[in-house]
Amino acid sequence: MTFNNTRRELLLGSSKAVVMASVTTYGGAALSQASNTATTASSARPVRILVGFPPGGGTDVIARMLAERLRDELGQQIVVENRPGAGGQLAAQALKASSPDGTTLFISHDHTITILPLVMKNPGFNPAQDFVPVAGFASFVNAFAVSAAAPVSNFAAYLKWVQEQSDKKERGSVGIPAPASTLEFLVGVMQTRYKLDIVAAPYRGSAPMIADMLGQQIPAGMGSVPDFIEHHKGGKLRVLAVLGGKRQAALPEVPTFAELGLKGLEDMPFYGFFAVAGTPRASIERFSGALAKVLGQPQVASQLSQMGLTVEHMTAEQLGKRERAYAQVWADIVRESGFKPQ
Secondary structure, three states, X not given: OOOOOOOOOOOOOOOOOOOOOOOOOOOHHHHHHHHHHHHHHHHOOOEEEEEOOOOOOHHHHHHHHHHHHHHXXXXXXXXXXXXXXXXXXXXXXXXXXXXXXXXXXXXXXXXXXXXXXXXXXXXXXXXXXXXXXEEEEEEOOEEEEEEOXXXXXXHHHHHHHHHHOOOHHHHOEEEEOOOOOHHHHHHHHHHHHHOOOOEEEEOOOHHHHHHHHHOOOOOEEEEEHHHHHXXXXXXXXEEEEEOOOOOEOOEOOOOEOOOOOOOOOOOOOEEEEEEEOOOOHHHHHXXXXXXXXXXXXXXXHHHHHHOOOEEEEEOHHHHHHHHHHHHHHHHHHHHXXXXXXX
């Protein structure tokens, strides 16, 4: 089978204080009443959940599933709004431009919130100044997969296939959902560690990348387990390796990169909700509480687990701490790679 990359889409491309809904010593009753009135007014309006990737991708599917449950828990209309492009950058910019009234949230994994500010000189937002964490809900791992047309059944066979074939340029392309992402750095690590003639092929999200893998336009790709898992189970793609410190319960037959000799990649990325700085604390706590109840529903926990996620509710404080620690790990990796922000 001959692969080509003609269809891949290349991408060109001091914190503000959180307003506390508490009662102050002077004029407490009036401020409390105003805060309650504002919260009641905002809860009567629809909540937008911004998704930085196209419909059909892993993040979009997760957002819509949670939105349906949150709608019942909050008794409020929830609208999922896709703002695809630039690895979630456009959605993050839309969040920054939104009103701090608790009616606009951004569902994001590590790439947009943590990695973009490390690899871009001016992404159009500064998470530390422009956003506040609301709640986290899961960790996940990334994975390496091949098209069903690739004549390999395991990672060792893939390495041999790429190394021995004469058309290495075509067979050595590895799709990634966004440029300058952790996955692009991981392709670089594979290239160096295994002495492979491979190159990262950036897309505008996981959905078009997977479409090209299914259409046999590109032989391999890296993305999150939720992106790949259903196609893997259906035999349309084959996941050959996962990151993280242990095998995934949803993919027990797939080895970790550590098992294959590539260690140091055990840190797990995360999913969470973020709001624009200045969003009332009462709105943040209300949403976080509703999310905790939704995650406690056995059917929801099961669905997320089957998608390859490790379900864990994180408060705003816990999510913020997790994001800062993750940013430090990848800041070191980006710096050591020699990559220069553009």
